[in-house]
Amino acid sequence: GVGFRYFTRHRAAEYGLTGWCRNTPNDxxxxxxxxxxxxxxxxxxDINSGPRGARVVKxxxxxxxxxxxxxxxxxxR
Known part of the structure; x- marks a missing residue:
């Protein structure tokens, strides 16, 4: 959710990557x-590990x- 999106944005900025992310209606x-x-x-x-407290399934x-x-x-959004 929210924490994962901000984690993703932070990592992308660290690596100098561009793009976007968002939540979907199915969580x-x-x-x-x-x-x-x-x-x-x-x-x-990094994303596959996720932030602390997140659970990346796939x-x-x-x-x-x-x-x-x-x-x-x-x-x-």
Whole structure:
């Protein structure tokens, strides 16, 4: 939920990644991330562990089109 989204935004900023995340109606968190492949791999390791108190059940990934001129990572509502 909320803590996980802020954890994700903080990690993305630390790694210099861009994209977004949000909660879904079924209590999941979804998002998109852009950056160098090796940095994204490290980011996913952090996200798969989650913040203290969070329980990550399953991390799913898929390739998407690059969004040009994206400048930061945001939390969407």
């Amino acid at each position: 999941k968190v979804e998002g998109e991330i852009q950056g160098r492949a090796e940095i994204i791999t490290e980011f996913f390791k 991390l799913e990934t898929e390739e998407r089109e690059i969004i040009q001129d994206e400048k930061h990572f945001e939390i969407r």
